[in-house]
Amino acid sequence: MDLLEKLGILADAAKYDVSCSSSGGTRNNNKGVGNSFAAGICHTWADDGRCVSLLKILLSxxxxxxxxxxxxxxxxxxxxxxxxADEIIDLTMNFYRRNYIEGLFLSSAVLKNPSHTMELMLEIVRRLRNEQAFFGYIHLKAIPGADQRLIHEAGMYVDRMSVNIELPSDKGLEVLAPQKPVKALLKPMQQISQGIAEHKEHPAFKRGGSGTNSAGLFTPSVQSDSSSFPESLPDADFSRRELAGRNSGKYFVPAGQSTQLIVGATPDRDLSILKLSEALYGKFSLKRVYYSAYVPTLSDPRLPAIIKPPLLREHRLYQADWLLRFYGFEADELLSKTNPDFDPQLDPKAFWALRNLHLFPLEVNKAEYEMLLRVPGIGVKSAQRIVAARRVNKLNFDNLKKMGIVLKRAGHFITCQGKTYESFSQNEHIVKEALTSAKLLPQGKKAVPGQMSLFSTLNETGLGENMSDLYLFSSPENTKEWLSYYTQPQDGRLLLSDIHL
Ligand code: SF4
Structure with a gap:
């Protein structure tokens, strides 16, 4: 089989993994090629549009x-x-030099056994750094069940590592992935998390140290020594000194670790998924949890009988995840046993606000910052602007408009100097009606209730007379409260539009 054929197979096989954001890398270039810090928009071999910044392939x-x-x-x-290993190293370097990519996302199926696979992956990243002086971003999958030494050493060369949990419950794993018990998945996550924490505390890490020696190779300015390996893990019985003196990088997984959860392959509710994410952020200080709508490619009685990936559900989970990390929400506030799933028509903050109307309206000139953040239509920047501006003057609705606050949303939840906004109502149905996505679609366009499709036709969505396809754009890094979508007119252009939520 020639290299191109392999590339076709193994790039295609990697496209279902969405946990490949290149954010957070800080590895600077020092006499080599590439720069993970500057990595941004690049090219991808996957055609689903999710990860475009890295060469994203499976080893096998x-x-x-x-x-x-x-x-x-x-x-x-x-x-x-x-x-x-030679093929991946050559591909990465050649594509980088041709400006096709900014870095590498390397995952793999389990080839022969977990440690064998991990060893091959380690060889690739070690040689990329040491032989090729490649400083570009590398995101590596840790293979659950692999020898901890291999995972630890690989962590010294890469920017990010991830272990995909995939299925959000023990039961789901038992039924759909019986060879991957939950403990085997959590163990490397714990190891990576502890490694990151300990290396951050290392004095050489704080000093920055040097990244290369005179030969341009990675120098061991932070070594794995007896104080830096997770003591509590059951299999940490090898000599930690074994790792000392190796030509490893100065950082251990500096861009943090992430994981991926598949949404819709099991009967797990949004509440369970969000609680799991919350626990993972808390316990393992994950940088990101990625959500991947289950793409029905196989038929099996153990799989749900769906024909389209639940992309809108995935999008709502990303929004809720954002609320957990930056808005001070807890999973149990956003959802409950009586409301275990998000309403597809409402973003999670609006969904929460509607069930807590008794807390509103808030007087913007007095409300706590933390409460302002909970108002639909007020984001982090807007809340900061309000707090800064009201120190000088009492604010009115015109001031808020100038600050970019979406009053058609926020107006139902606030007062300015005791006055309510023109459309203010505390009737749940009226507020809900005003906040639903359908109300916020472009004028004259109607929305069809139900799951938004990845490749909806024009007639199903009613979003545009000349549009042939609609692509929901569910950006994990989307900080704004809107839903973005691509439409493709007949002439082939790709247009990006937003629905403000
Ligand atoms: S998800 Fe399971 S079957 Fe698929 S590559 Fe990973 S270990 Fe293999």
Whole structure:
């Protein structure tokens, strides 16, 4: 099999993994090529548009496991391929030099066994750094069940590591991925989390140290020593000194670790998924949890009988995740046993506000910053602007408009100097009606209730007379309270539009 054929198979096989944001890297260039800090928009070999900044490939899709939801599962009859280390190194360097990519996202199926796979992946990242002096961003998947030493050493060379939990409950894993018990998934996450925390505390990390020696190789300015390996992990019985003196990088996974949860492959409710994310952020200080709408590619009685990926649900979970991390919300506030799923028509903050109308309206000139953040239509920047501006003058609605606050949303939840906004109402139905996505669609366009489709036709969505396709754009990094969508007119242009939520 030639290299191009392998690339086709192994790039395609990687497209279902969305946990590949390149944010957070700080590795600066020092006599080498590439720069993870400056990584931004690049190219991708996946065609689903999710990850465009990295060469995103699998080392192998020859998996010994048989996870029911996965196209690479052992029992699925598909073309199989595995790269050699040389091939991946050559591809990465050649694509980088041609300006096709800014970095590498390397994952793999379990080839032979977890440690064998991890060893091959370690060889690739070590040689990229040391032989090729590649300073670009590298995101590496840790293979659950692999020897901890391999995972730890790999962490010294890469920017980000991730372990995909995939299914958000023990039960889901039992049914759909019986060879991946939850403990095996959590163990490397714990190891990586502890490694990150300990290296951050290391004096050499704080000093910055040097990244290369005179030969341009990575220098061990932070070594794995007896104080830096997770003591509490059951298998940490090898000599930690073994790692000392190796030519490892100065950082351990400096861009943090992430994971991915598949949404819609199991009956798990939004509440369970969000609580799991909350626990992962708390326990393992994850940088990101990525949500991936389950793409029904296989038929199996153990899988849900859906025909379209639940993209709007995925989008709501991203919004809720944002509220957990930056708005001070807890999962139990956003959802409950009686309301275990988000309303597809409402963003999660509006969903919460509607169930807590008794807390509103807030007087913007007096409300606590933390409460302002909870007002639909007021984001972090707007809340900061309000707090700064009201120190000087009492604010009115015109002032708020000039600050960019979306009054058609916020107006239902605030007062200015005791006055309510023109459309103010505390009737739940009226407020809900005003906040639903349907009300916020472009004028004259109607929305069809239900799950928004990845490739809806014009007639289903009613979003535009000349549009052939609609692509929901669910950006994990989206800080704004809106839903973005691509539309593609017949002439082939791709237009980006927003629905303010
Ligand atoms: S281990 Fe990974 S690649 Fe293998 S079947 Fe399971 S999800 Fe797919």
């Amino acid at each position: 899709n020859e998996c010994i496991y048989d996870c029911v939801y996965c196209v690479n599962r052992a029992s699925n009859d598909i073309p199989r391929a595995s790269f050699t």
